Amino acid sequence: MRDFVELTGIVIKSMPIGDFDRRVTIFTKERGKIYAFAKGARRINNQMMGFARIFAYGKFKLYEGRDSYNIVNADIANYFEEVSADIESTCYGTYFLEMLDYYTKEALVDIESLKLIYYTLLALTKKSIPNRLVRRIFELKLMTINGEYDLTPGLKDKTALYTWEYIIYSKPEKLFTFVITEEALTEIEKYMDIMIRKYIDRHFHSLDILEDIL
Structure with a gap:
């Protein structure tokens, strides 16, 4: 059975992985800095694109693996669009x-x-x-x-x-x-x-x- 966690934080780094994914660094309230994969984040119109953007602040639902996290979903409260x-x-x-x-x-x-x-x-x-x-x-x-x-x-x-x-x-x-x-x-x-x-x-x-x- 998969273990899911919900963490509040902000994406502080996002880098491409392979052809379609991104590896993000999220600074969270509950666990400090964590690293997570956003699968499909480089595909056009994939919802993960928004979750993997730097400055994205909100609640992230993640699957907690042995060595890393995977983003399952997110409720982004602020993208800081004016900054971008x-x-x-x-x-x-x-x-x-x-x-x-x-x-x-x-x-x-x-x-x-x-x-x-x-x-x-x-x-x-x-x-x-x-x-x-x-x-x-x-x-x-x-x-x-x-x-x-x-x-x-x-x-x-x-x-x-x-x-x-x-x-x-x-x-x-x-x-x-x-x-x-x-x-x-x-x-x-x-x-x-x-x-x-x-x-x-x-x-x-x-x-x-x-x-x-x-």
Whole structure:
């Protein structure tokens, strides 16, 4: 008898397998990062196409095998179409997923990071907050959740320092509620770049694409 599980999560990576299938990475609320096959996802008009798209967030029904999962069905609550429809937003979103993939671990539950990516992608759909600020909020909060950050990196601007501390101590759902001056954002960008070089030993290829279009 097959064992089915229902997990809430978001597709953070999707790659082709064979002629018709896809292998996806889903970051889930219940089991952290998992890997699953979406059979037929490369066939035109197959419902699995939607289930295997990056940014797809919802409840996934999966058959749990010995070494991997297979997607049986899914109830997608949000495809973040506004992100996918805009080149700049897509580049930012892809970068966020790549950084999330770097930090998250298989089978390690991390609800805060799941909340963070959800509210970050929502923020990309709203033009009231600059994407540059969305990026730095996401980077700092994700690194804070994983214990790799500097509490006082040497910020001189008072607004930048207050913002830095606010991001560190606030819940993900409270983060994307403000804007700051260009001077404060520029200083935060400077010290975030320094901190990323200090703690992260991977080059994110999606960041190259993002920087090329900006």
